[in-house]
Amino acid sequence: MTNTLIYKFSLTFLLFISSVSAMAELELRISKTSDDGIPIYLANIAGGANGIIEGDLKRSGRFTVIDRSKITNIPAYGSTLNAGAYSNIADYIVRGKPLNGGLEVELTSTSDNAKTIYNISSNSNNRRVAHQAADKIYEKITRERGAFDTRLAYVTVTNKTSDNRMFRLYVSDADGHRPKAILSSRLPVMSPAWSPDAKQLAYVSFEENTSAIYVQNIFTGQKRKISARDGINGAPAWSPDGNRLAMSLSVNGSPDIYIANVNNGQLTRVTTSSAIDTEPSWSGTNSLVFTSNRGGSPQLYRIAASGGTVQRLTFDGKYNSAADIANKKLAYVRGNRGAFNIAIRSLNSSGADTLSNGQLDESPTLSPNGAMVAYTTLKNGDNTLAVVSDNAKARQFLTSPVGDVREPAWSPYLTQ
Amino acid sequence: MKTTTIRSALTIMLSTLLLTACSSQNIKDTAGSDNDSNKPIISSNSGTTNGTLGSDGTSKVITSEQDGTNFNYLPGANNDPNNTQDISLAGLSDSSNLLSQRVIYFDYDKAAIRPEYMVLINTHAKLLAKYPNLKMRLEGHADERGSREYNVALSEARSQSVKNIMVAQGPSDNQIRTIGFGEEIPIVRGHNTKSWQKNRRVEIKYDDY
Numbered sequence: 233m234t235n236t237l238i239y240k241f242s243l244t245f246l247l248f249i250s251s252v253s254a255m256a257e258l259e260l261r262i263s264k265t266s267d268d269g270i271p272i273y274l275a276n277i278a279g280g281a282n283g284i285i286e287g288d289l290k291r292s293g294r295f296t297v298i299d300r301s302k303i304t305n306i307p308a309y310g311s312t313l314n315a316g317a318y319s320n321i322a323d324y325i326v327r328g329k330p331l332n333g334g335l336e337v338e339l340t341s342t343s344d345n346a347k348t349i350y351n352i353s354s355n356s357n358n359r360r361v362a363h364q365a366a367d368k369i370y371e372k373i374t375r376e377r378g379a380f381d382t383r384l385a386y387v388t389v390t391n392k393t394s395d396n397r398m399f400r401l402y403v404s405d406a407d408g409h410r411p412k413a414i415l416s417s418r419l420p421v422m423s424p425a426w427s428p429d430a431k432q433l434a435y436v437s438f439e440e441n442t443s444a445i446y447v448q449n450i451f452t453g454q455k456r457k458i459s460a461r462d463g464i465n466g467a468p469a470w471s472p473d474g475n476r477l478a479m480s481l482s483v484n485g486s487p488d489i490y491i492a493n494v495n496n497g498q499l500t501r502v503t504t505s506s507a508i509d510t511e512p513s514w515s516g517t518n519s520l521v522f523t524s525n526r527g528g529s530p531q532l533y534r535i536a537a538s539g540g541t542v543q544r545l546t547f548d549g550k551y552n553s554a555a556d557i558a559n560k561k562l563a564y565v566r567g568n569r570g571a572f573n574i575a576i577r578s579l580n581s582s583g584a585d586t587l588s589n590g591q592l593d594e595s596p597t598l599s600p601n602g603a604m605v606a607y608t609t610l611k612n613g614d615n616t617l618a619v620v621s622d623n624a625k626a627r628q629f630l631t632s633p634v635g636d637v638r639e640p641a642w643s644p645y646l647t648q
Numbered sequence: 649m650k651t652t653t654i655r656s657a658l659t660i661m662l663s664t665l666l667l668t669a670c671s672s673q674n675i676k677d678t679a680g681s682d683n684d685s686n687k688p689i690i691s692s693n694s695g696t697t698n699g700t701l702g703s704d705g706t707s708k709v710i711t712s713e714q715d716g717t718n719f720n721y722l723p724g725a726n727n728d729p730n731n732t733q734d735i736s737l738a739g740l741s742d743s744s745n746l747l748s749q750r751v752i753y754f755d756y757d758k759a760a761i762r763p764e765y766m767v768l769i770n771t772h773a774k775l776l777a778k779y780p781n782l783k784m785r786l787e788g789h790a791d792e793r794g795s796r797e798y799n800v801a802l803s804e805a806r807s808q809s810v811k812n813i814m815v816a817q818g819p820s821d822n823q824i825r826t827i828g829f830g831e832e833i834p835i836v837r838g839h840n841t842k843s844w845q846k847n848r849r850v851e852i853k854y855d856d857y
Contacts, residue, residue, distance in 0.1 A: 393837050420832035422796055436800075442827060443800070464804050464828060467797040480797060487801040508801040523798055529757075530798055554795035565795050572793060592839065594795050610839060639796065 258408040258617070258630040258637065262290070266625035269296040270373060273322040275306045277337075279330050284362035285369065287407060288380040291628060292370065292603055293621025298322045315342040326369060337365045339372055348372055359409055379599040382406040383643040384606060385424040385433055385450075386617060390635035401435060403450050406599070406642065408617070408630040414450055424641040425468045425477075431648060433641075434458065434468035434477055445479055447494065451648070458492060459499075467511045469520075471537075478502070478520055478537075480510035489522050491537060502539050513555040515579055521545065521562065523553040532564060548584070554595060558642075559602030561622065563587075565594050574607045576622055587620045597642040606640035735774050737782075740857045746771045750852040752810060753845060756791070759805035761813060769813050772852055776819030783855040786810050788828045789835075791844035796830055804828025807850050 272295050274282040289295040302321055307313055309327040318325060319342035328337035333354030340347045350368040352361050360381055367378025384404050391397045399421040404411040415421060419438035426433060427447075434447045444460035445468045459465045463482030470477055477494055480487045488509045489502040503509045507526035515521045518537045523530050530553045532545040546552035551567025557579060566575040566586070574596045577584035587596075590609040597606050606619045611629060615636035620627045630637065739745035752765045761769065776782055788803035807826035815821055834847045 389832075393834055397833070399832075420829060422800075422830070422832060438827075438829070438832075463826075464800055466800050480801065482801070482804060487804070508798065508805065510797045510801050511795060523795065525798075530794065551794060553798050567794065592792060613837065613839065 257411060258404070258632055260287075260408055261629045261631060263618075263627040263629060264625070265290045266293050266296055266621070266623075269294050269625065270324070271296050271298055271322045272324045272326065272369075272373075273298040273303055273306070273318065275309070275325065275327045276300075277309075277328045277330070277335070281328065281330070281335055281337075281362035281365060282326070284359055284407075285326065285366040288363060288366035288378075289370065291380075291407070291619060291621065291626055293623045293626035294370075294374060294603070309336075309338065313340055315340040315345045318342050324369075324373060328365070335361050335365050337368065339369050357405070357410060359405060359407075363405070363407075376603065377601050377645075379601040379603065379642075379645065380406060381646060382600060383426075383430065383646065384408065384617075385426065385435075385641040385643070386637055387421055387424065387639045388632055388635055388637050389615075392636060401433070403433070414448060414453065422639060423467055424639060425470055426641055426643045427470050428472055428474045428644050429648075430643045430646050434470065436466050436468065445477070447477075458494065458497075463487075464510075469512045469514060471514055472517050476537075478512035478514065478522075480512065480522075489520065489535070500538075502535060502537060503542075504539075511554050513557050515557050515562075521555040521557060521579075523555070532562075545582075547582075556597050556605075558598035558600050561598060561602040563596035563598050563605050563607075565596065574605060574620070576605060585624065587622070587624050588618065590618075593618075595639045597640050599642050600644045604642075606642055608638040608640065735771065735778060737775075737779065737857065739775070740854065747775060752806075752850045752852070754806055754848045754850070756844070756848065757794070757802065759802060759809045761809050766813070769810055770817055773814035773817035773819055776814065776823050777817060780820065780823070782823060784824050785853045785855065786824060786826045787851045787853060788826065789833060789847055789849050789851070790828075790831045791847045792831045792834065792839065793844065796832075800828045800830035802828070803830050803850075806848075810850050810852075 272289060274286050274297060276282055286297050290297055298321055303318055309329050313325065315325055322342055325340045325342060326337060328335055335352040337350045338347055350365060352364045355361050363381035366380045370378035384406055386402050388400045388402060389397060397418065399417050400413045401415040401421050401424060402411045402413050417437060417439045419441065422436045424433050424435045431451065432447050432449050434445060436443055437446055442460065443465045445458045445465045446455050447458055448455040458477060459479060461481055461483040464480060464487050467480040468477050475494055477492045479490055479492060481490045486506050486508060488504060489512050491500050491502060502520065505524060505526045507524055509522055509524045511523040512520045515534060519534060520537055521532055521534050524533050529550045532552050532555050533542040534545055535542045549566050549568040552564055554565045556563045560579045561576060562579045563574060563576045565572055571591050572593055573586050574588040574593050575584040575586050587605055588607060588609060593607055593609045595608045602622060604619055604621050606617055608615050609618045611631060615638040617630040617637050617640050618627060734745055739747040742748060746768055749768055752768065776784060786807035788807035790799035790803040804826060807828060811824045811826050814824060836843045836846050
């Protein structure tokens with residue numbers, strides 16, 4: 233009894249300190265970049281925005297950033313640029329300058345000397361200005377929306393096998409900078425999922441000694457409990473309209489997929505199997521992909537949000553799970569011959585590519601444009617984050633100086 | 649540990665299993681293996697013998713000596729049914745009593761109870777039946793392989809398997825709560841077969857003991 237009281241007191245205390253942001257910068261290590269991408273040269277921009285843009289473009293696996301030493305005589309921004317003179321080195325040249333706290337960025341094609349100028353307004357997070365510039369450049373050249381000005385949520389764990397273990401839920405920029413802890417708990421925190429407006433996170437927390445799904449505003453910290461039914465309350469996933477949360481509940485026996493209305497709490501049941509049904513992901517406004525072992529091993533299935541018959545999506549390998557969907561691409565965990573890797577495929581066709589090469593890779597999450605996948609892998613015995621381009625040509629690791637970093641969740645496009 | 653002791657203990661365990669099988673559907677899969685060719689491994693060599701699945705899906709036999717630890721995949725010496733005569737609250741804190749053993753281990757991606765744990769589970773069930781106010785929590789865990797929410801479901805299924813067998817022995821349903829922690833709270837850190845088998849478990853926790 234006394235123990236329970238102490239426990240409750242310390243929980244309250246934990247929740248109190250959890251509102252204080254604990255900073256733990258992740259260390260970025262670039263494993264590989266594309267050497268046959270679109271060649272682009274980034275001139276120096278006062279204040280260093282070019283370095284942030286370079287990191288972004290490299291991460292996409294679609295660009296090869298030309299070494300600074302290859303071109304030393306680029307005229308300063310404002311002076312005339314005869315871009316054609318560099319067409320044998322780069323397809324594009326980027327110049328720019330800080331302007332009113334924001335950035336003015338010029339993109340020039342070396343094939344026709346065509347110029348596009350972007351004005352990015354100031355932001356309280358200075359790095360976001362550079363990410364937004366990178367998004368403009370990316371979209372102009374690839375004709376696909378850029379997703380560098382986005383965020384990651386992830387979970388860290390320190391002292392995981394001792395009684396001092398501590399779980400924290402973080403939000404950072406998509407490149408791992410500016411991390412901020414929004415929750416800490418001595419009991420597991422898992423499965424963060426972004427609302428479509430990128431302002432709220434749903435997650436699973438065992439902080440009250442049973443599993444429960446919460447929704448928390450990442451700016452105000454305001455938090456509410458969505459489901460704390462008997463048994464499992466797991467794997468929350470927001471509907472594209474932001475009004476519903478798909479989840480896995482075992483309140484009626486084996487874990488099944490349910491949909492809860494976020495506004496009025498109304499619950500509808502989607503699956504009714506006696507097997508494990510979990511890890512739902514929305515594949516449209518009214519359909520879900522989820523993991524089920526109803527066929528004897530975990531595989532991906534698709535079902536209408538209103539229930540009914542299922543369509544099996546994966547047949548290759550003994551373990552396919554944890555689907556994430558963006559821009560009609562499906563990323564998932566594929567287990568084969570004892571190794572677990574991240575696979576990607578089109579939502580509507582069956583051929584898949586393997587994107588990772590670790591032994592125990594998991595928790596894939598696509599950038600909103602589907603061009604990059606963040607996932608969890610092992611480095612030196614600890615969980616660490618990796619980001620790989622969908623063509624597998626670029627890979628980066630985001631490693632914590634202490635403990636494990638895992639379960640990345642890539643935000644939708646930011647609205648704030 | 650004498651070979652004969654193991655043999656007689658196994659005989660009793662297996663007959664308990666057969667009796668209980670009639671009242672529980674959760675143990676129909678007691679071979680507990682992914683691999684059709686992998687029969688339950690029961691050995692009378694010296695030392696405890698553990699049936700495990702290697703990361704490549706092949707079956708392996710690891711003895712506790714090779715394991716280099718005191719980890720008993722089989723309950724071990726305390727599994728002698730003579731130690732279970734004293735089914736009382738005092739037995740919970742008596743290290744020679746089977747009631748002091750509170751961990752049940754599982755095969756990879758399985759929630760089926762291995763036959764060697766039936767005596768242990770039934771002994772705890774009898775204690776609950778004897779003390780109707782006594783409450784227990786079964787905390788299920790998984791190893792790190794596979795996806796995290798699937799592992800939460802798997803670990804809850806493990807604690808549910810234990811609960812179903814216990815309830816068949818007489819305690820009331822509301823004396824036993826279950827929870828699945830997935831792979832979130834490992835006992836050991838390693839990323840290998842030895843560590844994985846220690847992390848795939850259900851821990852029996854009594855509310856006030």
